[in-house]
Amino acid sequence: MFPWPIREIHFSGGKPVLGLPVGDVAAHARCSNDGINFLDLYADSATAQPGPSMPELYSVSSTAGVKHLVRKIPVGYTNLSLRDFFVADHTLVTLLHAERRDDPDTTAPPRDVRYFLSVSDYDGDQASLVSLDLKFKPLKVALFASGDFLVLGWDEANLLPLLALVKEDGTIRRFIDLDHKPEEPYKAYSSIKEVESAPETRPDLATLQRAAFVSFNGQVMLTYPGTARDIRVLSSLGGDGSIPIALPGGFVLHDVLPAGDRRTLILRAEEKRDSPPAGKDGSASKPMLRMFEMDAHYGTLLREFIFDQPAIADVTCSPANKLTAIFYDTVANVAQAADANGNKPNQSTENATQLIIATAPR
Numbered sequence: 001m002f003p004w005p006i007r008e009i010h011f012s013g014g015k016p017v018l019g020l021p022v023g024d025v026a027a028h029a030r031c032s033n034d035g036i037n038f039l040d041l042y043a044d045s046a047t048a049q050p051g052p053s054m055p056e057l058y059s060v061s062s063t064a065g066v067k068h069l070v071r072k073i074p075v076g077y078t079n080l081s082l083r084d085f086f087v088a089d090h091t092l093v094t095l096l097h098a099e100r101r102d103d104p105d106t107t108a109p110p111r112d113v114r115y116f117l118s119v120s121d122y123d124g125d126q127a128s129l130v131s132l133d134l135k136f137k138p139l140k141v142a143l144f145a146s147g148d149f150l151v152l153g154w155d156e157a158n159l160l161p162l163l164a165l166v167k168e169d170g171t172i173r174r175f176i177d178l179d180h181k182p183e184e185p186y187k188a189y190s191s192i193k194e195v196e197s198a199p200e201t202r203p204d205l206a207t208l209q210r211a212a213f214v215s216f217n218g219q220v221m222l223t224y225p226g227t228a229r230d231i232r233v234l235s236s237l238g239g240d241g242s243i244p245i246a247l248p249g250g251f252v253l254h255d256v257l258p259a260g261d262r263r264t265l266i267l268r269a270e271e272k273r274d275s276p277p278a279g280k281d282g283s284a285s286k287p288m289l290r291m292f293e294m295d296a297h298y299g300t301l302l303r304e305f306i307f308d309q310p311a312i313a314d315v316t317c318s319p320a321n322k323l324t325a326i327f328y329d330t331v332a333n334v335a336q337a338a339d340a341n342g343n344k345p346n347q348s349t350e351n352a353t354q355l356i357i358a359t360a361p362r
Contacts, residue, residue, distance in 0.1 A: 014356035035319030145218035
């Protein structure tokens with residue numbers, strides 16, 4: 001018997017999602033608190049390789065409405081790449097890495113490297129570009145309701161993780177202690193030297209690269225997927241707290257979905273494996289995932305969600321007592337697309353596989 005209730009979820013009434021590149025769409029989705037999916041997708045997201053490149057940004061509503069959004073980007077740079085993307089209340093923030101080279105084919109270091117924040121509303125309007133004035137390498141970005149940014153990064157010279165509150169003009173307001181304990185007073189630092197001299201043990205670079213910010217009703221949660229570390233809850237005003245994660249034995253955090261309310265969180269846990277077993281083709285198999293609803297104050301697991309279809313990895317949003325998933329499903333009577341000459345068949349295709357979005361109560 002499980003020590004928590006089991007809730008069986010049934011997704012139904014799926015709506016076709018048209019106009020997105022083919023690939024593992026759900027894996028690229030970031031969700032707003034009210035259930036809008038935002039996806040960074042390459043022309044062929046299934047075969048896109050890591051490296052300096054810019055994906056296209058799309059939004060998908062719960063009713064399957066698709067919009068192609070255009071980011072504001074800096075001009076005059078030879079290479080642009082996306083480093084992080086955050087969905088705040090009513091605002092989108094993209095962390096961009098920009099390089100300027102005299103010779104694009106050279107193996108020498110670029111002449112100029114800068115980091116920018118591309119900011120817009122959910123429709124891609126009211127766009128602005130913020131040049132970051134930082135002395136460390138930014139890895140993750142978030143935005144508070146106050147308008148201040150939160151930047152998690154790495155000081156390459158001192159091998160030191162840094163968390164900074166950044167003003168709207170891209171300059172640092174203050175540094176924040178990365179290893180704050182709930183019973184300790186809140187700590188803020190005015191310089192990197194103060195952070196470096198602090199005695200606390202801090203996350204290493206690998207942990208920082210897996211870290212993820214999640215919007216939490218105007219505040220920001222700092223999560224550490226692949227670990228069982230507490231969730232850090234941060235405020236631009238200096239308030240700080242943490243939420244313990246009471247995961248089942250042998251499981252670590254996979255991710256936390258944006259909170260639809262302050263009382264509970266929806267999270268995925270993954271099987272902890274030191275060396276994942278190889279599949280039939282020799283590649284490492286994916287760890288087993290489980291989905292839970294958790295008390296947002298005490299961290300206790302309230303219930304576990306199970307469903308046959310779609311896969312747990314296909315769930316993208318948890319708005320207002322619901323779960324939303326984007327997945328490929330067999331749909332009857334779907335009209336075939338036109339051929340290369342623009343000719344359409346007279347009959348529909350029975351049991352065609354199509355990308356759909358579906359919502360279920362939880």
